[in-house]
Amino acid sequence: MQHNLKYIKRVRTKGKEYLYFDTGALKDGKPVYKRLPDPKSRDFGGVYSALLGHRNRRAGIKKQISVKDLISLYEKSPEYRGLAKNSQRLYTHHLAKVEHEMGSAPAAKVESRDVAMMMAKLGDKPATANLVLATVGALYSWARDATRQFVPKGCNPTADVKQMEVGEHQPWPDHVLQAALESETDRVRLATHLLYYTAQRIGDVVNMRWSDIRDGVLHIRQQKTGKDLRIHIHSKLAAELAKHPKRALTILTTNEGHSIGPQPIRIALKKHGAAFGIDLVPHGLRKNAVIALLEAGCSVAETASVSGQSFAMVEYYAKLRDQGKLSAGAVLKWERNAS
Structure with a gap:
C-alpha cells in the first residue's frame, strides 16, 4: 500500500530498502527528508500521517501568508535583529507604511504596480518613497530565500520600479x-x-x-x-x-x-x-x-x-x-x- 503514498523517496542500500518522507522544506537549497519507520511496523502509519499533515499545513501557510504576516516574521528574524539599531528603526518605520497600505494583501500576490502606487502616494516625499522601495526590496529578498520560500522564487514586487529623483541636499547657509x-x-x-x-x-x-x-x-x-x-x-x-x-x-x-x-x-x-x-x-x-x-x-x-x-x-x-x-x-x- 505504501507504493501509493505521496512524497516518498525510496533508497536501497545493502540489499535493504529504506523510505524517506519529503517534508517540502529546504535547507541550503536542498530538500529536507525525514526517515520513516519500517513500513511493517505499527508506527509507520502514525509517523507518515503526522509528517503529511505538517507538510500540508506548511503549504497552506505559504499560500495564505499576508504582507502583515511576512513583516512580522521578518522583524523576528536573526537577519533583521542583526541590523544596526538605527537601521532597525528605519526599517520598522517604513515597514509600518507598507503594512498600512497593503498589510492584508497576500504576500505572494503583490505586484510591481502595487509598490509603484504606494510610491506615487509619497510623490511629495521622494526620499521617503525611495526608502520604502528599498525596504520592500529587503523584505522580499529575505522572504524569497531558498531556506524559507515564504513567497515564490520569482516574486519580486520591486522589479522595474524606479527610484524617484531626489534633489541634492545643499550645505547650510x-x-x-x-x-x-x-x-x-x-x-x-x-x-x-x-x-x-x-x-x-x-x-x-x-x-x-x-x-x-x-x-x-x-x-x-x-x-x-x-x-x-x-x-x-x-x-x-x-x-x-x-x-x-x-x-x-x-x-x-x-x-x-x-x-x-x-x-x-x-x-x-x-x-x-x-x-x-x-x-x-x-x-x-x-x-x-x-x-x-x-x-x-x-x-x-x-x-x-x-x-x-x-x-x-x-x-x-x-x-x-x-x-x-x-x-x-x-x-x-x-x-x-x-x-
Missing part, C-alpha cells in the same frame, strides 16, 4: 549654521557642533558615546561603511562638550537623559531652519564640514580622513566651495608670491 552653533536650544547647538565638527552622518552622531572620546580623539566605526575613524576633537567642539553633563552613555540624549534616535534631532534642526524660511536636513552639515576643511587648505586625503568618504566624493563636494572665497584666496597667493 553660513548665517544659518552660525545661528545653530550659537543657539539657545541645547539640542540644536550640541547636535550642530557634533555634525559639523566631525563631518559624520546623523546615524553615527546619535550613537557617539562619551567613552568614544579618549585623549582628545573621537573613536568611531561608521555604520554605513564599517570604517574605523579617529577624529581629533576640534577646540570649538571640545568647548561645547564641556557645557554638557554626562547624563547617559551617549552624548546626545532625550530630555530625560536617555539615548536618542535620529528623528528628534532632525525635527529640532528643521524647526531651527524654519525660523529662517529654509528646509534643513542634517546631511547638509556634512557638506559644510567638508567644504570648511577644504577651504582651510586641507588636502583631499586629509579631508577624507575626517569624513571617512572616498576621495572622489570629497572632490565632488569640493565643487560646492564658494567661488568668491576661492578667488580671493587665489589672488592673495598670487600677490604674495609675485616677483
Whole structure:
C-alpha cells in the first residue's frame, strides 16, 4: 500500500530498502527528508500521517501568508535583529507604511504596480518613497530565500520600479549654521557642533558615546561603511562638550537623559531652519564640514580622513566651495608670491 503514498523517496542500500518522507522544506537549497519507520511496523502509519499533515499545513501557510504576516516574521528574524539599531528603526518605520497600505494583501500576490502606487502616494516625499522601495526590496529578498520560500522564487514586487529623483541636499547657509552653533536650544547647538565638527552622518552622531572620546580623539566605526575613524576633537567642539553633563552613555540624549534616535534631532534642526524660511536636513552639515576643511587648505586625503568618504566624493563636494572665497584666496597667493 505504501507504493501509493505521496512524497516518498525510496533508497536501497545493502540489499535493504529504506523510505524517506519529503517534508517540502529546504535547507541550503536542498530538500529536507525525514526517515520513516519500517513500513511493517505499527508506527509507520502514525509517523507518515503526522509528517503529511505538517507538510500540508506548511503549504497552506505559504499560500495564505499576508504582507502583515511576512513583516512580522521578518522583524523576528536573526537577519533583521542583526541590523544596526538605527537601521532597525528605519526599517520598522517604513515597514509600518507598507503594512498600512497593503498589510492584508497576500504576500505572494503583490505586484510591481502595487509598490509603484504606494510610491506615487509619497510623490511629495521622494526620499521617503525611495526608502520604502528599498525596504520592500529587503523584505522580499529575505522572504524569497531558498531556506524559507515564504513567497515564490520569482516574486519580486520591486522589479522595474524606479527610484524617484531626489534633489541634492545643499550645505547650510553660513548665517544659518552660525545661528545653530550659537543657539539657545541645547539640542540644536550640541547636535550642530557634533555634525559639523566631525563631518559624520546623523546615524553615527546619535550613537557617539562619551567613552568614544579618549585623549582628545573621537573613536568611531561608521555604520554605513564599517570604517574605523579617529577624529581629533576640534577646540570649538571640545568647548561645547564641556557645557554638557554626562547624563547617559551617549552624548546626545532625550530630555530625560536617555539615548536618542535620529528623528528628534532632525525635527529640532528643521524647526531651527524654519525660523529662517529654509528646509534643513542634517546631511547638509556634512557638506559644510567638508567644504570648511577644504577651504582651510586641507588636502583631499586629509579631508577624507575626517569624513571617512572616498576621495572622489570629497572632490565632488569640493565643487560646492564658494567661488568668491576661492578667488580671493587665489589672488592673495598670487600677490604674495609675485616677483
